Amino acid sequence: MALEYSKEHGQLHFLVIPLGSPGHYIPTMDIAKLLAQHGVRVTIVTTPVSVVRFGSILDQAIKSGLPICFLELPLQYTDFGLPEGCETIDALPSFGMTKALMVAYNSLQQGVEQYIEKLNPRPNCIVSDTFLLWPRETAKKFQIPRIIFDGMSCFTQMCNHVLYLSKAHESVGESDLFVLPGLPDRIELKRSQLPFAFNPGLKDMYDFQQNIRASESEAYGVVINSFEELEKEYADRYQRVKGDRAWCIGPLSLCHKDESEKVQRGNKSSINKIECLEWLDSQANGSVIYACLGSISRVEPTQLIELALALESSKKPFIWVVRAGHMTENIEKWIDEEGFLERTKERALLIRGWAPQILVLSHPAIGGFLTHCGWNSILEGVSAGVPMVTWPQFQDQFYNEKLVVQVLRIGVSVGAQIGVNGALFGDEEKPGVVKHEQLRGAIEMVMGDGKEGEDRRKRAKELSVMANKAIEVGGSSHENMTRLIEDIRNQVN
Ligand code: UDP
Numbered sequence: 001m002a003l004e005y006s007k008e009h010g011q012l013h014f015l016v017i018p019l020g021s022p023g024h025y026i027p028t029m030d031i032a033k034l035l036a037q038h039g040v041r042v043t044i045v046t047t048p049v050s051v052v053r054f055g056s057i058l059d060q061a062i063k064s065g066l067p068i069c070f071l072e073l074p075l076q077y078t079d080f081g082l083p084e085g086c087e088t089i090d091a092l093p094s095f096g097m098t099k100a101l102m103v104a105y106n107s108l109q110q111g112v113e114q115y116i117e118k119l120n121p122r123p124n125c126i127v128s129d130t131f132l133l134w135p136r137e138t139a140k141k142f143q144i145p146r147i148i149f150d151g152m153s154c155f156t157q158m159c160n161h162v163l164y165l166s167k168a169h170e171s172v173g174e175s176d177l178f179v180l181p182g183l184p185d186r187i188e189l190k191r192s193q194l195p196f197a198f199n200p201g202l203k204d205m206y207d208f209q210q211n212i213r214a215s216e217s218e219a220y221g222v223v224i225n226s227f228e229e230l231e232k233e234y235a236d237r238y239q240r241v242k243g244d245r246a247w248c249i250g251p252l253s254l255c256h257k258d259e260s261e262k263v264q265r266g267n268k269s270s271i272n273k274i275e276c277l278e279w280l281d282s283q284a285n286g287s288v289i290y291a292c293l294g295s296i297s298r299v300e301p302t303q304l305i306e307l308a309l310a311l312e313s314s315k316k317p318f319i320w321v322v323r324a325g326h327m328t329e330n331i332e333k334w335i336d337e338e339g340f341l342e343r344t345k346e347r348a349l350l351i352r353g354w355a356p357q358i359l360v361l362s363h364p365a366i367g368g369f370l371t372h373c374g375w376n377s378i379l380e381g382v383s384a385g386v387p388m389v390t391w392p393q394f395q396d397q398f399y400n401e402k403l404v405v406q407v408l409r410i411g412v413s414v415g416a417q418i419g420v421n422g423a424l425f426g427d428e429e430k431p432g433v434v435k436h437e438q439l440r441g442a443i444e445m446v447m448g449d450g451k452e453g454e455d456r457r458k459r460a461k462e463l464s465v466m467a468n469k470a471i472e473v474g475g476s477s478h479e480n481m482t483r484l485i486e487d488i489r490n491q492v493n
Pocket of ligand 1: 022023024026265266292293294295296297321353354355356357358373374375376377378380
């Protein structure tokens with residue numbers, strides 16, 4: 001592939017293209033920072049609201065001289081029926097608009113191609129989110145190697161891989177447990193817990209997934225937010241599947257050491273940093289359960305009430321993040337009218353809106369993390385050495401639960417049975433019901449004093465040490481980032 005780069009400086013230039021969902025945008029900003037720390041010039045393709053919301057975390061890095069800049073392009077909101085300023089999935093008034101948002105993101109292609117056309121030399125690499133299909137054409141058109149990022153683990157990649165090969169899910173009923181064949185561990189799931197790609201009911205999404213697979217197969221390689229030591233056998237197998245062009249470069253969140261960066265990661269925090277830290281400082285080490293169900297999951301208010309009741313009856317201090325946006329009024333009404341706050345005020349910190357998650361998780365007061373099992377959250381919990389209570393909702397989250405509970409043995413499942421993929425894309429699908437007794441039982445196990453709890457905590461701490469080593473100079477993820485950049489440099493020379 002004939003490529004040029006600035007011979008005077010020998011500096012490579014990467015174009016980084018994130019997807020409009022916090023769970024994708026946030027780690028992509030981290031990838032940009034890491035690339036720049038490794039001497040690569042980075043241009044991030046972004047839009048007017050997102051550049052402020054997600055880009056501000058890079059202000060300090062840019063001020064300190066890291067070569068990062070933004071290519072800000074307008075998003076044609078009204079053309080696609082989106083409310084003004086609505087650029088990410090969590091900002092959509094309803095999940096039914098997800099498709100419109102994806103189409104709106106397609107319109108960035110033209111602006112990006114005009115930008116590339118004017119550049120001499122051309123960028124040396126495109127790093128784009130897997131769920132964006134147009135960068136495939138752009139990369140082809142300008143003969144630029146494309147690296148994809150989908151924000152998932154090697155474990156997930158391998159679960160998907162064996163299902164695509166074996167089609168084992170096709171011969172079982174919705175709610176029958178079956179074994180995913182050919183994996184290093186005996187992983188059993190129900191079809192209803194699998195990602196939407198394996199749910200034939202969602203035809204549109206199935207087709208979309210097929211296009212993604214085609215696009216992935218043409219990509220030069222893939223970067224993964226994980227570290228090899230965490231899921232060694234799966235990382236090795238995935239490497240083989242990808243012909244050695246899969247680079248584990250995480251945990252990405254660990255590229256932020258500074259409190260001021262941690263507090264603004266992903267959004268403006270809804271709680272003042274000092275207030276949050278003072279509350280945490282006032283709690284005993286390892287005593288607090290932190291409950292946050294991610295940035296986009298739309299958990300029914302009735303289920304949130306079960307969670308509130310579980311937190312209350314656990315008798316532990318807790319932080320509960322009540323996400324803004326989805327039926328917020330219903331749950332807020334319940335909180336205010338049913339005396340929940342009054343009953344728990346001595347030991348509760350309620351964050352209404354956006355929590356500074358990595359700041360909270362890294363505080364020694366945190367003893368457990370009740371999570372919806374989004375991969376970023378899992379890895380952030382691992383990085384902080386915190387055992388987890390797992391309550392998966394959709395997509396890769398049931399896989400992540402298996403990894404955490406069964407393979408790594410650092411978590412306890414609440415026993416969710418059914419995925420709610422349909423709800424993610426606007427279908428009228430009713431989520432599975434988890435009772436507060438189940439939630440409380442899992443919280444008590446994770447926070448408990450017995451040997452099982454101690455062993456779980458010990459394993460979580462050991463993984464945290466490994467995670468932190470992986471990103472240091474000489475660590476596996478640091479080395480992988482160097483290898484990736486050298487690989488692209490070899491394409492240029
Ligand atoms: N997050 C946060 N504060 C919140 C909610 C989410 O900082 O109140 C961050 C969290 O730290 C993680 C990301 O948003 O980096 C969510 O990604 P994840 O993969 O865990 O779940 P998703 O939201 O994509 O389902």
